[in-house]
Amino acid sequence: MSVLAEKVITRDWAKGPNHTLAGYKKNGGYAQLKKALTMAPAAITDEVKKSGLRGRGGAGFPTGLKWSFVPSLEKNSKPRYLAINADESEPGTAKDRFILENDPHLMLEGIGIACFALGAHTCYIYSRGEFKHPSAVLDKAIEEAYADGIFGKKLMGTDYELNVYQVRGAGAYICGEETALLESLEGKKGWPRLKPPFPAVVGLFGCPTVVNNVETIASLPRIFEKGSEWFMKLGTGKSGGTRLVTVSGAVIRPGTYEVGMDTSLRELIYAKEYGQGLPEGRTVKACIPGGSSAPVLNADELDVKLEFDAFKPLQSMAGSGGVMVMDDTACMVRCLWRVARFYAEESCGQCTPCREGQPWMARIIRKIEEGRGESADLDTLINVAQAIAPWPPIGLGNTICALGDAGALPVQSFVQKFRKEFEDHIAQKRCPHGDQPWGVFGEFK
Amino acid sequence: MSEPLFTADEQKKFDAGIAELLSHYPPDRKSAAMLPALRLLQSLKTWLPPEGMQLVAQRLESTVEAAYEVATFYVMFHTKKPGTYVIDVCTNLACALRGAEGMLAYLEQKLGTKAGENGEKYFLRETECLASCGTAPCLQINEDHHENLTKVKVDALLEKLS
Structure with missing residues (x-):
């Protein structure tokens, strides 16, 4: 069992309040931005590349590489923007919220470093509409940073101007998709854009734009404090650093924990530092490893490490670190219905396979769960899923953005791995779990 | 003559907020402020009255259609006046695994309303x-977040509403 020797994001959280500028500075805050401002922008990007930092929003794309796609000023003289994706809404994921609440300046310092490297003079932080409290903490932090002369006309006293604004969403999962986020930042409904062109070339207001997740950007100050080599070594394989993961569902101690990349799902679920296992007599039946769009794993697949590339052989993904655990008493049809209903509700309506297919799948699953399923329904379900995104997963399915895949792949994986439960529902014309489909937890049965 | 949309104080807040x-x-991207501007309007009026959306569109040099398109796309915007207390209950998987469906039924029974019905009070x-999966189940009342809920906690929250 690998207990994390050094923490990255949550390092200072136990020392007391770190959400104020005074608290953050006491722990050495903003020294790394100061240092970065003495470096050449290209050298900053190089450090980030060497660190092995990968996007924590779900895709795990190498951050430095993403930055390097922004064309040079000679090739494209338009202003460039940094947009922070704080629209945390992938079911199962609850980590960025804690960064905003506990350490907003860590992200703001990272924003300063990233903007200087990219030549961006404006950063928009797109935060989730439902984050009333985290947004208020962040607003206060931004205000403090301006008042202290960190942001504004003279970034940390240099001649570099940087303005940082928070924009709150208004309740739409799709706006976590980076091009939908840009549309929303432009004041429109969140309809994803066809790529290419990628945002690095044509992004916000038609200008080169980098979109990075909160946790990704919050990792930057540590990389410049301890060095890219240190960060790379903390991780494993091609992924540097640590991960913030949320374990939820049927564990004794659900919560958000910073773990090493070499931590396995099994350790996360059972270790006393993390989930502390399941109540007596209960066993794991299934586990969704990276937010609800990540294909489900069964009890035999828990030894996979949380590193980004480790899930590929299992046809699943590390995603956004939302680990949801289902015990042996949970009804898998009911669980899938909750997931399918979400994607049906959140489909933006732009592409036909997703707009029509997601609600169709949700209706079929509900029909099976309620005991009205017929033997042909499972084939129909798989056909609809297949029309949205092919299984096994190949990357992008038949829709403009990945929401299509996000809804179709869980359906494929649930039916493939727990087919008998679906068949039992159909054969018995009822849910075998009766009115107790949710396992063991909670007072509200 | 219909009543004016804003009181003098609200008008001041609206003007300052938009500026x-x-x-x-x-300067050539005023319409980008659509979401925050509608949020500002809703914070003053609790919902988005048509004449308010018209005003927002005008100030942002946009169109009423564009304002409506945004207002109806995002679930937090109310194009109809909501009850005094908007209670949002998460029933997604992580919360459902900790009893969210039962919590919703408990709330329906306690409040005498059905989920999805917009009443005068609720x-x-x-x-x-x-994004509260490690602290499930959870709900929000007028955007204030409450987590790790039990019957005792829900009862205490509801008591404050009456």
Whole structure:
């Protein structure tokens, strides 16, 4: 069992309040931005590349590489923007919220470093509409940073101007998709854009734009404090650093924990530092490893490490670190219905396979769960899923953005791995779990 | 003559708010402020009255259609006046595994309303994952977040509403 020797994001959280500028500075805050401002922008990007930092929003794309796609000023003289994706809404994921609440300046310092490297003079932080409290903490932090002369006309006293604004969403999962986020930042409904062109070339207001997740950007100050080599070594394989993961569902101690990349799902679920296992007599039946769009794993697949590339052989993904655990008493049809209903509700309506297919799948699953399923329904379900995104997963399915895949792949994986439960529902014309489909937890049965 | 949309105080807040928001965007991109401007309107009126959306569109040099398109796309915007207390209950998987469906039924029974029905006092509805999965189940009352809920905690919350 690998207990994390050094923490990255949550390092200072136990020392007391770190959400104020005074608290953050006491722990050495903003020294790394100061240092970065003495470096050449290209050298900053190089450090980030060497660190092995990968996007924590779900895709795990190498951050430095993403930055390097922004064309040079000679090739494209338009202003460039940094947009922070704080629209945390992938079911199962609850980590960025804690960064905003506990350490907003860590992200703001990272924003300063990233903007200087990219030549961006404006950063928009797109935060989730439902984050009333985290947004208020962040607003206060931004205000403090301006008042202290960190942001504004003279970034940390240099001649570099940087303005940082928070924009709150208004309740739409799709706006976590980076091009939908840009549309929303432009004041429109969140309809994803066809790529290419990628945002690095044509992004916000038609200008080169980098979109990075909160946790990704919050990792930057540590990389410049301890060095890219240190960060790379903390991780494993091609992924540097640590991960913030949320374990939820049927564990004794659900919560958000910073773990090493070499931590396995099994350790996360059972270790006393993390989930502390399941109540007596209960066993794991299934586990969704990276937010609800990540294909489900069964009890035999828990030894996979949380590193980004480790899930590929299992046809699943590390995603956004939302680990949801289902015990042996949970009804898998009911669980899938909750997931399918979400994607049906959140489909933006732009592409036909997703707009029509997601609600169709949700209706079929509900029909099976309620005991009205017929033997042909499972084939129909798989056909609809297949029309949205092919299984096994190949990357992008038949829709403009990945929401299509996000809804179709869980359906494929649930039916493939727990087919008998679906068949039992159909054969018995009822849910075998009766009115107790949710396992063991909670007072509200 | 219909009543004016804003009181004098609200008008002042609206004007100042719009001016501040517009300063965040390039001068030729005023319509980018649509979401925050509608949020500002809703914070003053609890919902988005048609004449308010018209005003927002005008200030942002946009169109009423564009304002409506945004207002109806995002679930947090109310194009109809909501009950005094908007109660959003997460029933997504992580919360459901900790009893969210039962909690919703408990709320329906306690409040005498059905999820999805917009009453004068309560607008109880199911909402999507609120990024509180490690602290499930959870709900929000007028955007204030409450987590790790039990019957005792829910009862205490409801008591404050009456």
